[in-house]
Amino acid sequence: MADEPERIVSGSQACPRRLNRRTLLLGAGAAGAAAVGSTVLYAGWQSPAPVFVARNQRYDGDLVRTLRDGLVAVGLDPQWVRGKRVLLKPNLVEPSRAWPHRTTHPAVVAAAAEVFHAWGAQVMAGEGPGHVRDTEWALVESGVQDVLDAARVPFCDFNYECALAVPNGGRTSTLRELYFPESVLQADLIVSLPKLKTHHWTGMTASMKNLYGVLPGTIYGWPKNVLHYAGIARAVFDINASLPPVIAVVDAIVCMEGDGPILGTPKPMGLLAIGRTPTAVDATCARIMGLEPHRIGYLALAAGRLGPVAESKIPQRGERWQDLVEPFDILDVPHLRGLRA
Numbered sequence: 001m002a003d004e005p006e007r008i009v010s011g012s013q014a015c016p017r018r019l020n021r022r023t024l025l026l027g028a029g030a031a032g033a034a035a036v037g038s039t040v041l042y043a044g045w046q047s048p049a050p051v052f053v054a055r056n057q058r059y060d061g062d063l064v065r066t067l068r069d070g071l072v073a074v075g076l077d078p079q080w081v082r083g084k085r086v087l088l089k090p091n092l093v094e095p096s097r098a099w100p101h102r103t104t105h106p107a108v109v110a111a112a113a114e115v116f117h118a119w120g121a122q123v124m125a126g127e128g129p130g131h132v133r134d135t136e137w138a139l140v141e142s143g144v145q146d147v148l149d150a151a152r153v154p155f156c157d158f159n160y161e162c163a164l165a166v167p168n169g170g171r172t173s174t175l176r177e178l179y180f181p182e183s184v185l186q187a188d189l190i191v192s193l194p195k196l197k198t199h200h201w202t203g204m205t206a207s208m209k210n211l212y213g214v215l216p217g218t219i220y221g222w223p224k225n226v227l228h229y230a231g232i233a234r235a236v237f238d239i240n241a242s243l244p245p246v247i248a249v250v251d252a253i254v255c256m257e258g259d260g261p262i263l264g265t266p267k268p269m270g271l272l273a274i275g276r277t278p279t280a281v282d283a284t285c286a287r288i289m290g291l292e293p294h295r296i297g298y299l300a301l302a303a304g305r306l307g308p309v310a311e312s313k314i315p316q317r318g319e320r321w322q323d324l325v326e327p328f329d330i331l332d333v334p335h336l337r338g339l340r341a
Helices: 021-042 063-073 106-118 135-142 144-151 209-214 225-229 232-242 278-288 297-302
Strands: 051-054 085-090 122-127 155-157 163-167 177-181 189-193 195-199 203-205 246-257 265-275 316-318
Touching (some): 051 063, 051 278, 063 106, 063 316, 085 106, 085 209, 106 122, 106 144, 106 189, 177 232, 189 209, 195 265, 203 209, 209 232, 225 232, 232 297, 265 278
Parallel strands (some): 051 316, 085 189, 122 155, 189 246, 195 246
Antiparallel strands (some): 051 265, 195 203, 246 265
16 A cells, blocks of 8 residues: 555665666765764864763653653754654664563654654664564564554665675774665664663673664674674774764663673663763763773773763763662673673
8 A cells, every 4th residue: 555654675675776886986985974984083082972861761651752852952953853864773683572671662763753753854764683584573573663664664674785885984893894784874863772781792782782783684694793703892893983973862761681682681770861972872871880881892992982981071961870870780701790880
């Protein structure tokens, strides 16, 4: 039917054209923009990056108002958003109705879609689940399919969408270039919508690690083992240094602690964390979790290069993070024992 929402816009059926000379030149243009941006960032981060934290949040509460107020509080101009291509990127790593604390809650995705639609943006959503080859199954199992249909937001399957190679803007890993789906490179703004969780390799996962999911499984494997071999922390940094602009909205209402990001236990926190600089948002989340952000590999690499990690450079909006600290349980393994604040 003509008015039925478009569910999957990517994949081989949506990419009929070959990678000809013109396509490669267009890709090179996008890559050049990414490279220039990362070069500027390497000069050093001097500007403060405010982070908004809201407490007493519920999935059945007024998340739209919280997101709208938070985005404005950290300096996102609704007038700038009008007409822009905004790409929502939730975490659907391995969804399970029995384990909803694994993935971004559908209510947070729905609220983000409503806010950016109201501001006049062209809203899309996308994900490339790292543990699931059937992305449509992941959408249904997570409950995200229903909210995208209701909001008439098209979905891009990053695992199978046509991808273009761009130079590695971070240049800390062994990867010389990164393959990004076309819809990612064409976005004016990416909204990272992660679930706040512990992670058995990196200690924590939030908005920066969530962007592993923009890289296609058809190139990087399941669960993106090419990136693991390149070094997880370095790969996280390089991905973030190579993307179009990214802002963060972290679902920390019901989090995961212990053996995250898949097998951990629920940790209710009732929080949303919002910012225009994912580095600052993740550093704030780490502090709330009782972790020292400078000891988390990808945040240590990003500090002063992709954004601030130092508390003095992260003005607080909304709640004070110091009033919200509730240490998360993490695995008792050698590479994680030094992460405590």
